Amino acid sequence: MxxxxxxxxxxxxxxxxxxxxxxxxxxxxxxxxxxxxxxxxxxxxxxxxxxxxxxxxxxxxxxxxxxxxxxxxxxxxxxxxxxxxxxxxxxxxxxxxxPPVASLDDVEPEATSPRPDEAAVASSQLDMLRTVLDELPADQRTAWLLREVSGYSYDEIAREIGVSATVVRGRLARARATVFERMQEWR
Structure with missing residues (x-):
């Protein structure tokens, strides 16, 4: 030992x-x-x-x-x-x-800050996306996160999760179709 x-x-x-x-x-x-x-x-x-x-x-x-x-x-x-x-x-x-990063000195009074109703909609969209991602099969969710959040290429994802790039494309296609379908009401 x-x-x-x-x-x-x-x-x-x-x-x-x-x-x-x-x-x-x-x-x-x-x-x-x-x-x-x-x-x-x-x-x-x-x-x-x-x-x-x-x-x-x-x-x-x-x-x-x-x-x-x-x-x-x-x-x-x-x-x-x-x-x-x-x-x-x-x-x-x-x-x-x-929390928001900008200081009050950097924000103009009527600049790009979202209105409360816009912020609520954005928050609801994020909640819905989180729910959709949580419901995806783990292999699809992992491929989607590595591609859409981390910006990995298909080959990088394939190496990372130990499958072929073709399998990655299929998983991403299924994940994207599910996300697109479930997020339709937010388009």
Whole structure:
């Protein structure tokens, strides 16, 4: 056993096996997963949030959620995509909770600030989009978030989630069709 509690033997173990062990309560397996994917998750969250400090907090919160919900993971071999989905949701929550950035000195009295009714509509649209995304199958939601929120190319998404670019195109097409259909009343 090494100083890290024996995790060096787990470093060569595949994600799916580690995720299954972690779901059964193996903290060492979860530690290896976190060490293996935290760099990517922080970069992903930073891209979504625009702040490394916010990204660190977001990933930490996401990993706490992931640890608690690991028994619910349906496809342990895709644990990284599952982590990414949790991070994307947490990042979305943080973005929605952010106060407006502009100071009062920068805003002209009748400038581009939305009227209360416009702000309410925008808030309702975001709530509806969140609901639609939550109801998408996880594979479609992950592909949609990586493309539409993070701006990944089809090939980047394919590499990230371990499928072909053709599969990514299909998932995105289905996700976009669902989002388009469900968001029709807001067009």
């Amino acid at each position: 090494d100083r890290r509690g024996g995790t060096d033997r787990l470093d060569a173990v595949e994600d799916g096996i580690l995720a299954r062990r972690a779901a059964d309560g193996d903290e060492r397996a979860f530690t290896v997963l976190v060490r293996r994917h935290s760099g990517y998750l922080i970069a992903f969250a930073t891209r979504l949030l625009g702040s490394r400090a916010d990204a660190d907090d977001c990933v930490q919160e996401s990993l706490i959620v992931a640890w608690r919900r690991l028994p619910e993971l349906r496809d342990p071999d895709r644990v990284r995509a599952w982590f990414s989905t949790i991070v994307a949701r947490k990042a979305t929550d943080r973005l929605r909770a952010r």
